Amino acid sequence: MTARDAESALLARCSAVAREVAQSAQDQREANVFRLAxxxxxxxxxxxxxxxMRASQRYFDLHPDERLAPADVVRKGWVPSLPRLRDMLSHRLHGH
Incomplete structure (x- = not known):
């Protein structure tokens, strides 16, 4: 999977969770990215x-030691940058 494919899959997951109630992050990466998103x-x-935020918090309630600072989420490469995350996710949430 290329970096773009991984980013697209993560954005799709963020978009789906943002639209549905009672979702939860599946792992540390998702929980931190959802929180940042x-x-x-x-x-x-x-x-x-x-x-x-609720999906993220459900995960952190069970794994409180896995929460990272936003800078660490970017440093790990889980999101390329905050402006890109904001723009790409906003685009998906607008339904384009």
Whole structure:
């Protein structure tokens, strides 16, 4: 899987979780990315942001030691940059 494929799959998962109630992150990577995604789209998509944050929090309730600082999520390469995450996820949430 290429980096673009991985990014696209992660954005698709973020988008799906942002639209559905009662989802949960499946692993540390998803939980941290969902948390970060919730932060970057909060002003434009408050409901979706809340769902992403809840999905993240459900995971961290069980694995509190796996929460990372936003800079560490970027440093690990789980998201390329915050502006790109915001723009790409906003585009998907707008339904384009």
């Amino acid at each position: 919730a932060m970057v789209v909060q002003s434009r998509f408050p409901s979706e942001s809340m769902r992403l």
